[in-house]
Amino acid sequence: MENMSLDFYRGKRVFITGHTGFKGAWLCRILVGAGAVVTGYSLEPPTRSNLFELANLEGKMTTVIGDIRDKEKLMAAFKAAQPEIVLHLAAQPIVRDSYKDPAYTYETNVMGTVNILECVRLIPGVKSFLNVTTDKVYHNNEWAWGYREDEPLDGFDPYSNSKSCSELVTHSYLNSFFSGTGAPAISTARAGNVIGGGDFANDRIIPDCVRAVQEGTPISVRNPHSTRPYQHVLEPLFAYLMIAARQYENRYFAGWYNVGPDECDCVTTGQLVALFKDKWGEGFSWINQVEKNAPHEANFLKLDCSKMKSVFGWTPRWHIAEAVEQTVIWSQVWLSSGDIPAEMDREIQKYVGN
Numbered sequence: 001m002e003n004m005s006l007d008f009y010r011g012k013r014v015f016i017t018g019h020t021g022f023k024g025a026w027l028c029r030i031l032v033g034a035g036a037v038v039t040g041y042s043l044e045p046p047t048r049s050n051l052f053e054l055a056n057l058e059g060k061m062t063t064v065i066g067d068i069r070d071k072e073k074l075m076a077a078f079k080a081a082q083p084e085i086v087l088h089l090a091a092q093p094i095v096r097d098s099y100k101d102p103a104y105t106y107e108t109n110v111m112g113t114v115n116i117l118e119c120v121r122l123i124p125g126v127k128s129f130l131n132v133t134t135d136k137v138y139h140n141n142e143w144a145w146g147y148r149e150d151e152p153l154d155g156f157d158p159y160s161n162s163k164s165c166s167e168l169v170t171h172s173y174l175n176s177f178f179s180g181t182g183a184p185a186i187s188t189a190r191a192g193n194v195i196g197g198g199d200f201a202n203d204r205i206i207p208d209c210v211r212a213v214q215e216g217t218p219i220s221v222r223n224p225h226s227t228r229p230y231q232h233v234l235e236p237l238f239a240y241l242m243i244a245a246r247q248y249e250n251r252y253f254a255g256w257y258n259v260g261p262d263e264c265d266c267v268t269t270g271q272l273v274a275l276f277k278d279k280w281g282e283g284f285s286w287i288n289q290v291e292k293n294a295p296h297e298a299n300f301l302k303l304d305c306s307k308m309k310s311v312f313g314w315t316p317r318w319h320i321a322e323a324v325e326q327t328v329i330w331s332q333v334w335l336s337s338g339d340i341p342a343e344m345d346r347e348i349q350k351y352v353g354n
Contacts, residue, residue: 006030010036016039019052019089025057028055030348032060043066046201048200074116088130090112091163094204098160132191133191138153147304148307149307187244187256189239195230197343213280221273235316262316273286326350
């Protein structure tokens with residue numbers, strides 16, 4: 001990372017919500033490797049094949065299986081962990097699932113944020129709190145330039161809107177409870193669409209590509225002309241770690257941050273699939289699937305990340321072609337029953353430049 005070593009996290013007590021998910025499992029692998037004392041609180045892994053089990057973290061960290069909506073159980077796990085740093089990733093993260101069950105989405109994404117902030121408020125010792133939200137928190141005008149952190153928050157669908165509400169909850173807790181001397185530093189990070197090895201979720205384009213290759217069928221692409229800020233999963237994770245570490249040392253660095261790729265790497269879904277096909281090689285094809293009465297999804301969305309760059313001197317490390325290549329390598333290791341922990345460590349070391 002620019003201007004920071006993972007040595008900062010050695011011996012630090014870190015509490016992660018949503019640790020059994022795609023991003024959470026990568027984050028745990030990074031922190032365990034850095035020597036942090038990690039406690040994760042989450043539901044069981046959401047898919048049969050799942051990265052958390054593949055990452056071989058059993059016995060290397062504390063895992064508590066629980067629902068973020070269960071405040072009493074969350075509070076007990078939090079008290080036992082006595083964290084210094086809290087990274088809040090637990091969420092219902094799928095746009096289409098939020099249309100199917102909006103109440104659950106709001107309960108998880110809004111009240112889950114309230115519950116973890118209540119833990120921070122009532123249990124002393126936290127110095128740094130980061131709430132991970134999404135690029136979809138903004139009122140999307142479908143314009144050509146990137147959204148900045150001071151743009152209006154008003155996501156359209158239940159998932160996006162619930163994450164906008166999660167941001168506002170965080171702002172309120174900061175103003176109401178965490179503004180005094182000695183209070184924990186509070187930030188949110190709004191990341192774009194992430195890709196990478198180990199994502200097995202439904203209704204995500206790269207997992208759909210891997211499943212199509214595995215099954216020997218063409219991949220159906222719903223919205224090939226939709227532009228998204230795609231980035232490798234390690235990009236936002238290392239940005240989160242940078243924000244959490246910097247504000248731990250100096251509350252000046254606390255704030256709201258966009259984390260996304262450079263403009264040259266904001267590509268359409270069709271371009272992303274074409275890149276995947278090119279990196280994979282033989283045995284892959286795709287077709288454009290036209291859906292009738294499909295739920296609303298944004299057609300054009302990207303972020304202005306100049307604040308991260310100016311405050312931290314941060315820049316993305318991997319362009320989209322490199323991000324897709326690393327995702328393909330991981331997926332091929334998995335399909336060949338290779339060593340997944342070793343592959344994760346290889347990518348982490350390559351990313352940090354070791």
